[in-house]
Amino acid sequence: MTETDRTPLPDRPADEPPTDEPPTDEPPTDASPTAGRPTDEAAVPPRRRLHPLSPLLNGARTFVVIVGAISLSQASEFGWQRFGVMLAVISVGAVVFSLVNWANTGYHVVGRELRIHEGLFWRRTRAIPLERLQTVEVRRPLLAQLTGLAELRLEVVGGGKTEAPLAFLTVADAEALRERLVHLSGRVHDQHLFAGTDTRVTPGAEHPGTPSAVAAPTAYPRADRDLPLHAVRNADLVLSQVLTPQTFFLPLGVASVLVQFSFAGNFNLVAIFSTLAAVGGVMLAPARRVLNDWGFRLWDTPLNGEGRGLRMAYGLLETRNQTVPLHRLQAVTVTWPLFWRAKSWLRVRFSVAGVAGPGDGNEQQSDRLLPVGDPETGRRLVALAMPGLDLATVRVQPPPARVRWLHPFAWSRMGVGLNARVLTVTRGVVTRELVAVPYTRIQSVRVVQGPLQRRLRLATVHVDTAGGAGAEAPDRDIHEAWALAAALTARAHAAQAAATGS
Structure with missing residues (x-):
């Protein structure tokens, strides 16, 4: 496999806040990029601590992880009395460690930065610029629900993992802090990027090799309050997981095992428990999806009075409440699974710069836009999340x-x-x-050609985004691939220039 070309786009971070405002000599305000660096120590707000029950909950979580790593065979080797003493020591140690960590952890919002201070012997301060904020999520694991607490998680541009998981706060404090962070993160973004947009399609724009002007964005009506968009019926969610290959073929697998047992005449406990364990392993993924997406609800929410975002709430054993600004979306993926086609159902996921791309391998990902829904609902939500894209009129060239x-x-x-x-x-x-990628999110375009592709005069066009998901058009004619790469580069430049007003 050889890479024959890389066409870089402007040297600008994916989420650099565009601005049309001329320079000014006025002192920085809370909305300015320098507001996070106050010159007067008295202007710095006091640090706030996590909830006093945080050490207990974090200690319990550490205890469960450690105990889960110890098998029953290892416990029996220790002896049950010694094993009980060891569990008591682990419990006390986990709580003490969490208590020391809690006593030396504090956070506060300074200007447009979230600063987190932690550490006893090695002090560490993390300053998270809010203009790099992608999503803010409020999670409530089962223990947190029982104690009335919540965990705040942030996803930032370029982050390999969740930044600043503040565990734990009261639900009211977590919700208030989430609203404040999203509010501050949106104040540096240009209004027409932050709001939804409508477009005018130019003739010939559907053909990949045909150059055309990028349509100018026009203002989209904004909501001044949370507007309910959709609620997934739990019955549809359960049925959607029944209509999966694991569940669909499970009865056939169980029947074949029972037939083998009947012919062998051997129904010992080991065989029975092995069969039950295999069934449980097969059903684990669908059951986890049902628990994670239970009660899924979606709202169109205003951000800072100037833009819009999507707010999602879902989960049964662990509830999640997530806010995603519309201008942070890097790509949208729409999927039509085989067994869902009888119901005409589809699934929609999104990609942002701080979260890995869509995939079923990691069920803890927070990338759901529609776990399951009908075509009209999918069309409406995709048009909202990706302005200019209508699923009913998509035309592609084979x-x-x-x-x-x-x-x-x-x-x-x-x-x-x-x-x-x-x-x-x-x-x-x-x-x-x-897979849909807006031109404003494109970071680079690559034309890649392998040995077999060279013999067939084919090439693959890769489109890279800050979210890492991107898109690829495999096995295009070599001339079409170069024309497509040139058209994408030109459109990305034009779209980003139009967004910044330059």
């Missing part, structure tokens, strides 16, 4: 016919299309998928 030698079944589903504002890529036979 690859050349010689691609069928590489993908005999999937080649007709491999499409790519450009409209005035969004790149769309389709793929998949068993599970169909559509």
Whole structure:
């Protein structure tokens, strides 16, 4: 595999706040980038501590992790009396450690930075610039729900993991801090980026190789309060997980095991428990999805009175309340699983710069926009999250016919299309998928050609975003691939120039 070209885009961070305002000699205010660096120590607000029950909950969580790593066979080797003493020592140690950590942890918002101070022997202060904030999430694990507490989690640009998990706060404090952080993070962003936009599609814009002007954004009506958008029925959520390969073929697997047992005449306890464990392992993933997405609700919420975001609440054993500014979305992925097509259902996920891309491997990801829904609901939510994209009118161009030698079944589903504002890529036979990336989120465009592709005069176009998900148009004709890369680069430059007003 060789990489034949990399076309970089302007040297500008993915979420650098655009501004049309001329320089000013006025002193910085709370909305200015320098507001997070006060010159007077008296202006710095006092640090706040986490809730006093935090050491107990964190200690319990540490205790569960340690005990979970000890198997019953290892416990029996210690002897049950010694094992009980060891658990008591672990419990006390975990609580004491959490208590010391709590006593030396504090946080406060200084200007437009969230500062977290922690450490006893090695003091550490983390300053998180709020303009890099991607999402803010309030989580309530089961123990937190029982004690009336919540955990605040932040996702920032370029973060490999969740930043600043503040565990734990009261629910009221967590909600208030979330609203304040989202409010401050949005004040540096240009109004037409922060609000939704509508576009005018130019003739010929659907063809990947046809240059066309990027449509100018127009103002979209804003909400001045939370507007309910959708609530997923729990019955549909459960049925959607019944209509999965694991659940669908589970009865056949159990029946085959029972047939083998009946012919062998051996129904010992080991075989029975092994079968039950296998069934539990198969059903774990669908059951976890149901618990994670239980009671899913979505609102259109105003941010700072100038922009809009999406607020999601879901979860049964662990409730989550997440706010995602619309201008932070890097890509949207729409999926049509095979067994859902009888109900015409689809799933929608999003990607932001601070969170890994969509995927079923990590069920703890907070990337849900619609766990399951009908086409009209999906079309409405995708149009809101990705202005300029209408699922009912998406037009894509398939690859050349010689691609069928590489993908005999999937080649007709491999499409790519450009409209005035969004790149769309389709793929998949068993599970169909559509990935949409707005031009303003494109960081770079690459044309990659492997040995077999060179013989067939094909190439793959990769589109990179700050979120890491991006999109790719595989196995395009080599001339079409270069034309597509040039068109994407030109549109990305034009879209980013229009966004910054330059």
